[in-house]
Amino acid sequence: MSQIIKKGNLPKTPHTEYYAIPGVLALEEIHGSLGFGGPYTRKLHIRKYPTIQSKKPEKAKFDFKLKPLSDNILQPFHIYTGKIPFEGDCITSRKPILYGKDTIVSVSKPSQSSKENIFFKNGEKHELFYIQDGEGLLKTEYGNLAIKKGLYIVVPKGTIYQIELISKNAFILIVESTYPIGFAPHYLNAAGQATLMAPIVETEIEIPEFQEPIDKEGEYIINVKHSEGNVSTLTLDHHPFDIVGWEGAFYPFGFDIENQHPLAREIHTAPPVRQTFQSGVAPHNGFSICSFTAQIEGWHEKDIPAPYAHSNVDSDEVMFFSNSNYGAREGYIQEGSITLHPGSLAHSPHGDAALKSTKDRGKLNDHLAVMLDTFFESLNVTEEGFKYADKEYPLSWYKSNAK
Numbered sequence: 001m002s003q004i005i006k007k008g009n010l011p012k013t014p015h016t017e018y019y020a021i022p023g024v025l026a027l028e029e030i031h032g033s034l035g036f037g038g039p040y041t042r043k044l045h046i047r048k049y050p051t052i053q054s055k056k057p058e059k060a061k062f063d064f065k066l067k068p069l070s071d072n073i074l075q076p077f078h079i080y081t082g083k084i085p086f087e088g089d090c091i092t093s094r095k096p097i098l099y100g101k102d103t104i105v106s107v108s109k110p111s112q113s114s115k116e117n118i119f120f121k122n123g124e125k126h127e128l129f130y131i132q133d134g135e136g137l138l139k140t141e142y143g144n145l146a147i148k149k150g151l152y153i154v155v156p157k158g159t160i161y162q163i164e165l166i167s168k169n170a171f172i173l174i175v176e177s178t179y180p181i182g183f184a185p186h187y188l189n190a191a192g193q194a195t196l197m198a199p200i201v202e203t204e205i206e207i208p209e210f211q212e213p214i215d216k217e218g219e220y221i222i223n224v225k226h227s228e229g230n231v232s233t234l235t236l237d238h239h240p241f242d243i244v245g246w247e248g249a250f251y252p253f254g255f256d257i258e259n260q261h262p263l264a265r266e267i268h269t270a271p272p273v274r275q276t277f278q279s280g281v282a283p284h285n286g287f288s289i290c291s292f293t294a295q296i297e298g299w300h301e302k303d304i305p306a307p308y309a310h311s312n313v314d315s316d317e318v319m320f321f322s323n324s325n326y327g328a329r330e331g332y333i334q335e336g337s338i339t340l341h342p343g344s345l346a347h348s349p350h351g352d353a354a355l356k357s358t359k360d361r362g363k364l365n366d367h368l369a370v371m372l373d374t375f376f377e378s379l380n381v382t383e384e385g386f387k388y389a390d391k392e393y394p395l396s397w398y399k400s401n402a403k
């Protein structure tokens with residue numbers, strides 16, 4: 001994230017004395033990326049370092065170790081995440097569905113808020129949430145972000161947070177990456193502004209609302225995900241949200257999917273024109289995230305709005321259907337469906353979707369979907385994800401062709 005933000009109070013010169021409480025030296029922490037060379041934020045703790053653990057660390061009661069399918073057979077997958085039950089809080093309800101060496105796609109459908117003194121920190125991956133449904137508050141040491149339907153939230157690796165639900169349940173798509181996640185760098189000029197040709201505007205982000213530091217002693221649990229899905233429980237003797245002020249370019253932020261301002265072309269456009277975020281160094285590693293929002297279909301007098309069959313050989317393609325209005329998969333997908341089309345296989349619209357789409361030429365569609373394309377990374381389906389799979393999906397083109 002290139003926008004530099006300052007909240008609360010800090011000394012004008014970094015790493016110099018500051019006293020929020022007379023006589024008590026505030027303590028500086030750098031939350032940074034890419035070996036002191038990437039985006040970072042300077043945080044000032046009111047009186048204690050975040051390193052003061054009051055109990056020995058222990059193994060948490062849960063983990064996120066990934067369990068692959070026993071048979072690795074090349075096939076397209078369709079997973080009905082709408083059928084996953086609501087249970088637990090935003091952390092314990094997290095179910096990994098797809099994973100590769102650097103990327104994990106999970107679904108969390110919590111029905112409870114985080115307990116007041118229990119927090120989570122993803123110490124091995126950066127996170128991107130997409131809120132399919134629900135309302136609440138993401139509480140972090142940087143401040144609070146309102147959770148609402150259609151919002152993406154980027155949470156840098158190492159951020160301490162908890163989620164308070166306002167709605168009865170929530171439905172969250174979570175993408176984790178080894179690499180930082182931000183707007184596609186080719187959208188940004190040297191000053192960090194989105195260019196005037198980009199489909200996003202960097203100032204439309206939602207920034208955490210700063211909260212006064214909580215200067216409180218007690219027993220505060222932080223469950224930290226680390227080293228390939230292990231979770232360890234740390235206990236601090238003081239509240240982790242004890243920040244007097246922070247400044248920097250590394251913090252959680254929100255971005256409403258409706259703030260993706262689509263670009264149209266006279267003939268069908270390939271997905272990269274819908275790109276919102278990127279992780280890693282494209283096209284060598286990481287992934288791109290595209291937002292399919294309402295867009296004018298091609299208006300050429302002979303345009304075919306449905307996509308072509310494609311073998312995008314260096315990418316595995318994941319689609320999360322936020323609504324089911326997607327002509328190329330009409331009759332197959334449901335709200336919350338996830339499809340995985342591996343790069344080793346071609347995929348195409350179903351049945352006569354190409355012909356039917358010609359009636360939509362030049363019209364505004366009503367798509368709402370999130371797409372993730374990996375770069376040189378194969379994804380696998382977990383055992384848990386496969387429980388909700390449409391087992392007939394590999395034959396669905398054959399069946400739709402016979403109709």
Ligand SMILES: [Fe+2]
Pocket residue numbers: 310317341347
């Ligand atoms: Fe595709």
